[in-house]
Amino acid sequence: xxxxxxxxxxxxxxxxxxxxxxxxxxxxxxxxxxxxxxxxxxxxxxxxxxxxxxxxxxxxxxxxxxxxxxxxxxxxxxxxxxxxxxxxxxxxxxxxxxxxxxxxxxxxxxxxxxxxxxxxxxxxxxxxxxxxxxxxxxxxxxxxxxxxxxxxxxxxxxxxxxxxxxxxxxxxxxxxxxxxxxxxxxxxxxxxxxxxxxxxxxxxxxxxxxxxxxxxxxxxxxxxxxxxxxxxxxxxxxxxxxxxxxxxxxxxxxxxxxxxxxxxxxxxxxxxxxxxxxxxxxxxxxxxxxxxxxxxxxxxxxxxxxxxxxxxxxxxxxxxxxxxxxxxxxxxxxxxxxxxxxxxxxxxxxxxxxxxxxxxxxxxxxxxxxxxxxxxxxxxxxxxxxxxxxxxxxxxxxxxxxxxxxxxxxxxxxxxxxxxxxxxxxxxxxxxxxxxxxxxxxxxxxxxxxxxxxxxxxxxxxxxxxxxxxxxxxxxxxxxxxxxxxxxxxxxxxxxxxxxxxxxxxxxxxxxxxxxxxxxxxxxxxxxxxxxxxxxxxxxxxxxxxxxxxxxxxxxxxxxxxxxxxxxxxxxxxxxxxxxxxxxxxxxxxxxxxxxxxxxxxxxxxxxxxxxxxxxxxxxxxxxxxxxxxxxxxxxxxxxxxxxxxxxxxxxxxxxxxxxxxxxxxxxxxxxxxxxxxxxxxxxxxxxxxxxxxxxxxxxxxxxxxxxxxxxxxxxxxxxxxxxxxxxxxxxxxxxxxxxxxxxxxxxxxxxxxxxxxxxxxxxxxxxxxxxxxxxx
Amino acid sequence: xxxxxxxxxxxxxxxxxxxxxxxxxxxxxxxxxxxxxxxxxxxxxxxxxxxxxxxxxxxxxxxxxxxxxxxxxxxxxxxxxxxxxxxxxxxxxxxxxxxxxxxxxxxxxxxxxxxxxxxxxxxxxxxxxxxxxxxxxxxxxxxxxxxxxxxxxxxxxxxxx
Numbered sequence: 001x002x003x004x005x006x007x008x009x010x011x012x013x014x015x016x017x018x019x020x021x022x023x024x025x026x027x028x029x030x031x032x033x034x035x036x037x038x039x040x041x042x043x044x045x046x047x048x049x050x051x052x053x054x055x056x057x058x059x060x061x062x063x064x065x066x067x068x069x070x071x072x073x074x075x076x077x078x079x080x081x082x083x084x085x086x087x088x089x090x091x092x093x094x095x096x097x098x099x100x101x102x103x104x105x106x107x108x109x110x111x112x113x114x115x116x117x118x119x120x121x122x123x124x125x126x127x128x129x130x131x132x133x134x135x136x137x138x139x140x141x142x143x144x145x146x147x148x149x150x151x152x153x154x155x156x157x158x159x160x161x162x163x164x165x166x167x168x169x170x171x172x173x174x175x176x177x178x179x180x181x182x183x184x185x186x187x188x189x190x191x192x193x194x195x196x197x198x199x200x201x202x203x204x205x206x207x208x209x210x211x212x213x214x215x216x217x218x219x220x221x222x223x224x225x226x227x228x229x230x231x232x233x234x235x236x237x238x239x240x241x242x243x244x245x246x247x248x249x250x251x252x253x254x255x256x257x258x259x260x261x262x263x264x265x266x267x268x269x270x271x272x273x274x275x276x277x278x279x280x281x282x283x284x285x286x287x288x289x290x291x292x293x294x295x296x297x298x299x300x301x302x303x304x305x306x307x308x309x310x311x312x313x314x315x316x317x318x319x320x321x322x323x324x325x326x327x328x329x330x331x332x333x334x335x336x337x338x339x340x341x342x343x344x345x346x347x348x349x350x351x352x353x354x355x356x357x358x359x360x361x362x363x364x365x366x367x368x369x370x371x372x373x374x375x376x377x378x379x380x381x382x383x384x385x386x387x388x389x390x391x392x393x394x395x396x397x398x399x400x401x402x403x404x405x406x407x408x409x410x411x412x413x414x415x416x417x418x419x420x421x422x423x424x425x426x427x428x429x430x431x432x433x434x435x436x437x438x439x440x441x442x443x444x445x446x447x448x449x450x451x452x453x454x455x456x457x458x459x460x461x462x463x464x465x466x467x468x469x470x471x472x473x474x475x476x477x478x479x480x481x482x483x484x485x486x487x488x489x490x491x492x493x494x495x496x497x498x499x500x501x502x503x504x505x506x507x508x509x510x511x512x513x514x515x516x517x518x519x520x521x522x523x524x525x526x527x528x529x530x531x532x533x534x535x536x537x538x539x540x541x542x543x544x545x546x547x548x549x550x551x552x553x554x555x556x557x558x559x560x561x562x563x564x565x566x567x568x569x570x571x572x573x574x575x576x577x578x579x580x581x582x583x584x585x586x587x588x589x590x591x592x593x594x595x596x597x598x599x600x601x602x603x604x605x606x607x608x609x610x611x612x613x614x615x616x617x618x619x620x621x622x623x624x625x626x627x628x629x630x631x632x633x634x635x636x637x638x639x640x641x642x643x644x645x646x647x648x649x650x651x652x653x654x655x656x657x658x659x660x661x662x663x664x665x666x667x668x669x670x671x672x673x674x675x676x677x678x679x680x681x682x683x684x685x686x687x688x689x690x691x692x693x694x695x696x697x698x699x700x701x702x703x704x705x706x707x708x709x710x711x712x713x714x715x716x717x718x719x720x721x722x723x724x725x726x727x728x729x730x731x732x733x734x735x736x737x738x739x740x741x742x743x744x745x746x747x748x749x750x751x752x753x754x755x756x757x758x759x760x761x762x763x764x765x766x767x768x769x770x771x772x773x774x775x776x777x
Numbered sequence: 778x779x780x781x782x783x784x785x786x787x788x789x790x791x792x793x794x795x796x797x798x799x800x801x802x803x804x805x806x807x808x809x810x811x812x813x814x815x816x817x818x819x820x821x822x823x824x825x826x827x828x829x830x831x832x833x834x835x836x837x838x839x840x841x842x843x844x845x846x847x848x849x850x851x852x853x854x855x856x857x858x859x860x861x862x863x864x865x866x867x868x869x870x871x872x873x874x875x876x877x878x879x880x881x882x883x884x885x886x887x888x889x890x891x892x893x894x895x896x897x898x899x900x901x902x903x904x905x906x907x908x909x910x911x912x913x914x915x916x917x918x919x920x921x922x923x924x925x926x927x928x929x930x931x932x933x934x935x936x937x938x
Binding site: 272708 | 809813814815816817818819820821822823825826828855856857859860865869872873874875876877878879880881882883884885888904906907908910911912913914915916917918919920921922923924
């Protein structure tokens with residue numbers, strides 16, 4: 001019996017539980033929240049990327065009619081914050097020094113947005129400009145100015161790991177190659193800019209609606225900032241217009257300004273960032289300079305990889321320690337790698353800060369490694385699919401575990417099947433052999449494989465919990481701390497509860513996060529929600545079920561373990577004809593003297609306990625690992641350098657077991673396209689001495705419907721032993737395979753290698769010209 | 778630049794409205810702030826993301842790209858006016874059934890672009906769908922299910938009635 005048949009709800013296609021609210025416009029996002037007497041806030045920003053603040057004069061702004069309050073960084077009493085305790089290097093609003101262009105230095109609350117903006121213009125700030133650092137290699141030089149006076153060398157974070165013996169392995173290799181690659185600064189890409197509404201119901205309670213995928217970040221940070229106990233900070237989560245890490249995990253200037261302005265005025269204050277503020281000041285993907293040296297046997301089997309990474313972390317630490325960790329730790333997947341050494345540096349500059357983004361960390365190094373794998377294959381005369389199959393990690397037999405050289409624990413690995421299936425679906429041998437050039441158009445096909453972790457295990461709190469409340473009419477309330485930011489977790493959590501309780505999806509109503517009522521949870525990042533919150537929900541539903549079965553068992557004079565619930569009936573396992581309908585059972589449980597209240601509680605501790613060793617780079621960083629392979633065909637215009645992905649595009653994803661198959665498909669297609677193909681071909685922030693010169697969605701090219709390949713998704717099912725119902729992550733892995741697959745396809749079409757993403761037309765044009773042997777004119 | 782408020786008369790979702798607005802007010806602001814029709818989303822204010830797309834006299838228009846006063850005397854349809862009471866529009870139904878929704882922020886704008894397209898061209902080709910939808914940016918789901926959902930509506934409405 002297949003899993004789909006065994007399960008009544010999960011594994012079957014389900015419309016999303018929140019789809020109706022979204023498609024009718026009823027879903028409220030943070031910017032849609034309005035309260036009586038609400039004021040509008042605006043942040044005053046620095047015109048310098050690096051400057052000392054000598055004086056701020058707010059008097060003119062305060063006198064402007066309609067202005068209700070003005071705040072500066074001094075109002076926060078020296079408070080600094082950061083991702084973890086040891087990285088608290090950022091102020092809510094800069095007090096003594098600005099470290100990146102347009103950093104917030106003050107804020108205004110006024111009766112409307114126009115007045116708030118006008119008041120910001122009237123705030124006079126005296127600066128002493130300082131020399132800026134905009135290139136991480138300049139910042140690493142001895143004697144370079146310091147972004148943070150207490151951080152010598154401008155090093156944000158660094159790792160030096162060594163597994164096996166790379167020198168010996170290189171010496172024994174048939175071929176050793178060293179190449180340099182670069183990934184660009186990328187926008188997160190969500191359409192909904194940051195937004196917050198803050199108010200104080202009384203002088204010691206703070207309530208905020210905030211556009212965050214990780215609402216318990218602001219919960220903790222705002223509590224510390226305003227010196228409030230956690231039980232007096234209430235973060236209510238509206239619908240979230242996508243997340244992708246970084247800005248929607250943690251804080252922006254406006255997230256501090258709105259609460260303090262609300263406190264000063266006694267009124268609710270709303271701040272909605274413009275897209276300009278989002279693109280010019282918010283967190284972006286790290287640009288990374290990657291040197292990768294690889295040694296292989298004559299048959300193309302990997303002997304060793306050595307990498308040197310330099311990432312521009314921008315002005316503040318933010319999540320960079322984790323970003324750099326991830327860039328290194330997953331190099332040992334999805335191919336067998338016996339020797340690996342890495343030296344990784346993240347560097348402070350006066351650029352806007354870098355942070356987590358969909359495909360976090362792994363995207364950079366997988367791009368470099370999987371493009372270089374095609375270079376190696378070409379040198380050795382091995383087919384790109386074949387070389388990947390030769391190196392791919394085998395799927396462990398049930399009950400067995402594969403350990404990588406850095407001690408990652410692999411309970412299931414479908415990468416081989418992924419590679420085989422995409423090769424088959426794209427008709428690999430024929431497509432590869434097909435005629436490449438037809439007039440001014442060249443066609444080519446490329447393949448890549450990758451991985452992603454489910455559930456970043458961090459130091460500190462990583463547990464997840466759920467509460468299942470059985471209502472007396474037989475319906476179910478589900479509370480989790482997990483955030484659906486569009487990935488579809490509300491649907492999957494509801495489905496898990498329905499599955500365990502033998503109900504239909506419509507019988508369960510999941511509540512969005514409200515820190516006054518829902519259990520604490522780290523948030524939506526690191527592909528953690530399905531595996532951790534999913535397991536918690538499963539356990540909570542099982543707990544409620546156990547309580548209900550005690551009442552059912554009494555009716556038949558047997559033990560609860562002898563009964564089960566399915567299809568809205570509690571039945572005796574040995575004799576299905578002995579049963580009680582669900583509603584009757586619930587009423588029995590709720591009303592039998594003295595009456596009970598059925599509340600199921602479940603906790604996942606999978607993310608807790610064993611955390612990676614940050615010094616050595618060993619041990620698991622995820623609960624389990626998804627695997628992906630992707631093949632893309634491109635069409636290259638040889639005259640203009642414009643590259644387009646055709647509809648001949650396939651991705652195979654091993655998410656263990658797809659709990660809601662269509663949602664996995666949209667997740668994987670979205671990841672493969674928006675942060676995958678787009679990263680390969682289109683997206684890059686252009687910088688000029690700290691200034692982002694394309695901070696709008698026209699000059700910063702984002703892909704649109706007419707450029708989208710109709711990527712086909714193939715589910716590869718491996719039933720992972722560590723995920724709820726066999727599930728692993730679905731989506732972030734898909735961001736990591738598209739860039740190498742597309743770059744490899746461009747090479748197949750034209751013979752050029754684009755080693756710096758993205759392959760924008762100009763870059764491709766010049767590379768083609770150089771290849772034809774004509775010096776650039 | 779803050780001129781005196783001027784009278785604006787228009788029809789929204791079949792209902793006549795008369796109100797006073799600042800001459801510089803954008804239509805998206807008047808819909809969202811004055812009339813509390815927050816189903817229309819505001820993403821970029823530079824006419825590039827399409828989240829604020831509404832239908833004016835049958836055409837898809839980004840409501841951040843025109844002044845409210847330019848809609849004077851015109852018929853506006855927003856996402857709030859698409860369903861018939863509890864009965865959803867076939868476009869809305871197809872989006873739900875086919876799973877063409879993720880975070881949902883761009884969804885109202887996409888639904889309205891689709892409505893304008895299908896009202897004008899009830900039987901578009903895939904290329905025509907892609908072309909019509911190019912003004913609506915998505916961030917997370919990659920357009921595939923979305924294009925397919927529009928094709929499902931076309932098939933249903935062409936084959937059905």
